[in-house]
Amino acid sequence: MAYSKELIDHYENPRNVGSMEDESGDVGTGLVGAPACGDVMKLQIKVSADGIIEDAKFKTFGCGSAIASSSLVTEWVKGKTIDEAGEIKNTDIAEELALPPVKIHCSVLAEDAIKAAIEDYKGKTGDADESKDAAE
């Protein structure tokens, strides 16, 4: 099974690896997946006062596709409003990285991670729907 160039590039040179201050009011953290299932993604966004995602960081435990999916979405969400970021679809991620069918769940997880990070941020700003963050 050959992986795409884009996927391998994100795996070998992951973008935006790292962590941000979890407690900070302008940071939203999404932690999704489970170690027992073989993948865990932590995605963090830093949101400006006018609702723009200024920075994003990730850490992922998982296969190459999971690492690449999370790396890709950190690039995609930067500069977007949280509403725009919330519209990123797993199918866009899967298409960009040309994920094989058995790896589609990695893109689903990446979408979930964005949504969880946004929920977490909204919860902090008092603008939340019911938080569904897996880590809480």
Added chain:
Amino acid sequence: MTAKTWTQNDPLYLDYQATTPTDPRVVEAMAPYWTTKFGNPHSRNHHFGWEAEDAVEVARGHVADLIGATPKEVIFTSGATESNNLAIKGAAKFYGDQKNHIITCITEHKCVLETCRSLQQDGFDVTYLHVKENGLIDLDDLKAAITDKTLLVSIMAVNNEIGVIQPLKEIGALCRENKVFFHTDAAQAFGKIPLDVNELNIDMMSISGHKVYGPMGVGAMYVRKKPRVRLVPLIHGGGQERGMRSGTLPTPLVVGLGKAAELAKKEMAAEAERLHDFQHRLYEGLRQRIPEIFLNGDEENRIPGNLNISFAYVEGEGLMMGIKDLAVSSGSACTSASLEPSYVLRALGVEDELAHTSLRLGLGRFTTEDDIEYAIERISKEVNRLRELSPLWDMAKAGIDIKSIKWAEH
């Protein structure tokens, strides 16, 4: 001398439990039997047939010799999967109306487990023994499982994923004492560790060609003559192989297996010593460079060519993508297409999150000292890189118990 550099398209082979390269001496021995000595070993009327038959009998002798059997007790098959099917189904069919209970173990190869499952559908009772944390069966469990209805105990000699050696001698003694047949799947053991069917009281043994530097597509089975084990064949036909396995024998493949057995007999002891040293170096080298790694399966009762290691906090498949210049396996090759962690590791009580971080490293005849150094270097570099990417590693460093978090299992 500079060590060889390996690449994605020319990777270092560290998967000797999946298969082994055919030894060039084996290939050489086989060669004439494709072309000039092409006769059907069952042709009784001319030189070509006799020549092929002679070669088959020499090969049979070598296989028998390696396990302390007589040549008449060895039959050739297509491989260990067929041998396992024949041993278990063949005995079940022959003796099933007298005894209908089979004992095996949950870490057996799929071809034993699935064969047993199929017999359950035919009304047989099967006991699947659990294993201890070190991967070995508990002899008391075996003793307790044997009843007067028990026909057969089928316990593998060496596990294909974790390389542990089951207590064959004790199992054999228990079986003999209780007049129960003892079958062992020795695909990973034949030619790797000393096996003597009389000393170990083995009644049937399955053997594979391609796990022992012989060709793929051939295997053998030892079937004891005294006391005699009788089997109903799976394949009916011309009655070759004492009626237990009809079909024309593939002379070149059989010759190859024979040659492989002959070489193993001569070289096994020295090879085991060398690989034991490599195994030790590899494990210690990795341990020195990477904290929190765990060996799966017993450290002592283990073939020298296998290490199965959990690299905590780094997912195995993700790790393999980073070490594409090493050909290793995560889980067993048969099941690695699925995303489930290995059933063997589960059976040892290895938790799923740790099972997902496991690699099987297989060493063999053509592994060199440089290869070991290279593997240590590459694996440790990549594990440490991926840990920097791992949220679980962060948590571990911060002293957060991963189990204390309520994960959304998906």
